[in-house]
Amino acid sequence: MELPEAKQKFIEAWGKLGSEWGINRTMAQVHALLLITPGELTTEEIMAQLSISRGNANMTLRDLMGWGLVEKKHRPGERKEYFYADKDTWNIARQVAKERRRRELEPVLKLLDELSTVEGDAKNEEFRTFNKTVTDINKLAKNVDRTFETMLKAEENWFWGSILKVFK
Amino acid sequence: MELPEAKQKFIEAWGKLGSEWGINRTMAQVHALLLITPGELTTEEIMAQLSISRGNANMTLRDLMGWGLVEKKHRPGERKEYFYADKDTWNIARQVAKERRRRELEPVLKLLDELSTVEGDAKNEEFRTFNKTVTDINKLAKNVDRTFETMLKAEENWFWGSILKVFK
DNA sequence: TTAAACTTTCAAAACTTACTGAAAGTTTTA
DNA sequence: TAAAACTTTCAGTAAGTTTTGAAAGTTTAA
Known part of the structure; x- marks a missing residue:
């Protein structure tokens, strides 16, 4: 080519x-x-x-x-x-992560927190299912958010080094 | 509410x-x-x-x-x-990661590998810039790919634990 | 102070993607 | 065997998104 x-x-x-x-x-x-x-x-x-x-x-x-x-x-x-x-790919990745976190993830996290507080009758199956799903997704989203945060703070080598250690 | x-x-x-x-x-x-x-x-x-x-x-x-x-x-x-x-959020996240990796990431990785092999004159600045960018992005994409792979194999707690250990 | 060189804006047009609904297809039951 | 109960398909249309291009705006230089 x-x-x-x-x-x-x-x-x-x-x-x-x-x-x-x-x-x-x-x-x-x-x-x-x-x-x-x-x-x-x-x-x-x-x-x-x-x-x-x-x-x-x-x-x-x-x-x-x-x-x-x-x-x-x-x-x-x-x-x-x-x-x-800017041609530094690590900067690019962080920049994109930063913006999308701010624009898209944060509003959802805010809503999920709010939805987690909705109260209802623990005997009502509709409520229980809603509550469990929202709570679970909220936990997951918070983990994603924390990962973004780590990424924003991290140096490239340190970050990937930490993640890839996982393979071993 | x-x-x-x-x-x-x-x-x-x-x-x-x-x-x-x-x-x-x-x-x-x-x-x-x-x-x-x-x-x-x-x-x-x-x-x-x-x-x-x-x-x-x-x-x-x-x-x-x-x-x-x-x-x-x-x-x-x-x-x-x-x-x-399926209401297990970890399964959902993995399933989505799996599909998008297969449908969208893999074709790009394939192309990047191909573009990494394009040869040219090391004295030509156009070529050098192209080559460096493609190589760098290829590395980043491979790291992302490996992270997906880890995620697919992993248990939820272990995965987030490994990623978030990075904070310490 | 005006004309040239350039940048910005935004209404309308083009394009892309998603959705509808009626018709065709399939399976079950009588 | 037919008719009822349901699912699937897809051409046409609607909705959403992106792009154009001409006009307005800005800056600089003479």
């Missing part, structure tokens, strides 16, 4: 994986493009390479900056904005 | 979380409904409780069975099919 084809495949695969896991396809593709590009790209270049509109490119880049995955840079004497991605 | 309201909120939240993470909303809602229902439900009952069509209910239930989260049961002397969900 030649480099241009490989790049194309990488961008497509990243876009697909993103969309399967709830991240907009274009956003994942722009990210992929920046990840395999040395240096920076302008909006124009991104538009051209991925055949997307100016509006789409602009919004997607803004989102990526909101996720902390991309930054912009100005070159002295130039008006154009240059975009580049 | 009263039980019926709490149930409704649980179903909605589970549906929302599902759709944010790439699982069809209705599928997550049907699953949620079955999780908080003692015993079994028929297609009719599911249709009524969630206001969905027969076709949708049928396909969703089939998908849930395909994911190994729901099973059907026949009662002697009755034609109707009764559906119920």
